[in-house]
Amino acid sequence: MPPRKLSETPGNVAKPATISEVALLAGVSVGTASKALNGRGSLRAETRQRVLSAAEQLGFQPNRAAVTLNSGRTYTVGMITTDTIGRFSIPLMMGAEDALGAGEMSVFLCDARDDPIREQYYLRTLLSRRVDGIIVTGRRTQARPPIGAALPIPVVYAFISSADPHDCSVVPDEAGGARKAVEHLLATGRRRIAHVTGPEHHHSATVRATAAVERLASDGLDLVGAPMFGEWSEAWGRQAVRMLLGAGSPFDAVFCGSDQIARGVADALQAAGRRVPDDVALVGFDNWDVMALACQPPLTSVDMELETLGRTAADLLLAAINGSPSPGPHTRPCRLVIRDSTA
Amino acid sequence: MPPRKLSETPGNVAKPATISEVALLAGVSVGTASKALNGRGSLRAETRQRVLSAAEQLGFQPNRAAVTLNSGRTYTVGMITTDTIGRFSIPLMMGAEDALGAGEMSVFLCDARDDPIREQYYLRTLLSRRVDGIIVTGRRTQARPPIGAALPIPVVYAFISSADPHDCSVVPDEAGGARKAVEHLLATGRRRIAHVTGPEHHHSATVRATAAVERLASDGLDLVGAPMFGEWSEAWGRQAVRMLLGAGSPFDAVFCGSDQIARGVADALQAAGRRVPDDVALVGFDNWDVMALACQPPLTSVDMELETLGRTAADLLLAAINGSPSPGPHTRPCRLVIRDSTA
DNA sequence: GAAAACTCGGAAACCGGTTGCCGAATCAAG
């Protein structure tokens, strides 16, 4: 049988080298090889070098399971999205993954899809795998029951928060974001501001609406009508504009609870012959590029800085793993991104 | 010192129980406990039960690192997205994660962000962690260089494909999808079809354009003008419509390379007083709900069934891990989702 | 009643590393 070139071999090839093979090649004992590779013990420089070359030559990578077994550390964290991975989870996950990767940690991805059974299944799996910590994320900022009690490892909630105030949660300051939006509209001279947002039972919708109302009140102003609760869709944005126009109260700005709603509002305003921003200024929420940039005109929007949020959560988790937990809620500011819809 | 309730204890609590603690509690040896828990060996039913109760009582979960160490299996796979996690990667990942989770496998998430250095870093990490296999995904369907040569574990490429035809790749049949779109337009009586799509250097754009042209040719028809290559944006869709109208050639349908383009086309047509679908029928590509459903009217679109693709990739990977590899490219059909824009 | 067959559970090796401890070899000092 002719020898096969490695690159031709299909399927499984070359079992990874073990440290004993390295030791054998270097002519030392396993223990010595370990010391050489980790810079421990006291070895002659020549010996150390011999081991390192042998490891290099064999492409040695330590078996993490073995390392884990006697260090107790897995250098692994679990990331559970309680609801389906989506637009909000992604930047969070990316931020977290980035910060963790820099700390040489790997990330287990768990998509619980709004299913408590799946959630507990993943939790058990992660504990069995002895992850060093867990990040819990979700689509909503609303507080949720803790994922488990008395867990042996630290847990950080990102975006979503835990109902237990002792748990470490990192959340965006949505109320602050709403205030920034209103202040910006006020600063550009608008006084008759309407608010169109998502369903009233949705935490974000009420928080933002309340903050907007209060901020206006502190300047002695009122919203045009009550906050208009509906759904997080363009269709609702369009419908809301028809209702606003039908009501007859004049308005010179609309603060929307999401960019999708804002886009619907923009389209409906244009269809009704109102110019944005000349007749009506428009502010969205989420700063979702696909919506905010494609909108005509491009949309001023509140950015929750989700990637930063994820990074912060990861940093707090790393700190907790290293023995410096930061229990309790942590709020991070939102950023207002100004574009043509309020220019 | 008063006893602290578990739920009050901050930070690390209750170290996970080991099998020797279970054995101690059950009054058997460690080996016997292992057999009882795994249904191996021959034990009296009463003994087995005693061990199981002890394990239950202690909340015993086997340390996966230890299991890995002597089985060689980690029940873990790595998922590398070569470019940033985005709209295409998510359904892929979800499908894969779903199929793998059902097989009791956990998923390491690696976001290489279009950076070959990061990619190789993740590859080394995954190999060091002795994952059982790797799924490589990306944002583009274009073939890419294999992520590594002669790897000791199976690799499956999903959506993206490997330039090495021996590698296992699972890709959508974009050409078939384009043909379905054209056939649908023909079936609804359209004969003067234009094609607006992404940049010419983009693999998907050319594949879809070519397939559309050929399908028309087989009925003795031509596109209205040449395929219009631009970018994957609404703005380009709008611009393309202005160009089409300016050119003066009549057209009764536009097949678009993406839903975003289609939405731009829809808006521009409406602005120009052309009705969709009465004057011009419209078909998109991707079936991205946010675009396809928010479009006015809702958009007929080609769905690449990414979640199924991910699931298929995971199934093929599992099969390969279990010794039944399926080398080579695997094409999966697209599905045409018909909505009002062609009704 | 003794030998053979069978049940059941324990001892120990092993997976692949890490680390504390100890002894051999080398070297300097007296």
Place this chain on the structure above:
DNA sequence: CTTGATTCGGCAACCGGTTTCCGAGTTTTC
């Protein structure tokens, strides 16, 4: 040349499981 200090590297225990092998105790058989 002897003694003491120092350098270097091997031995073996250990992490937490799994699995093989084997033997003690019980039951069956003649």
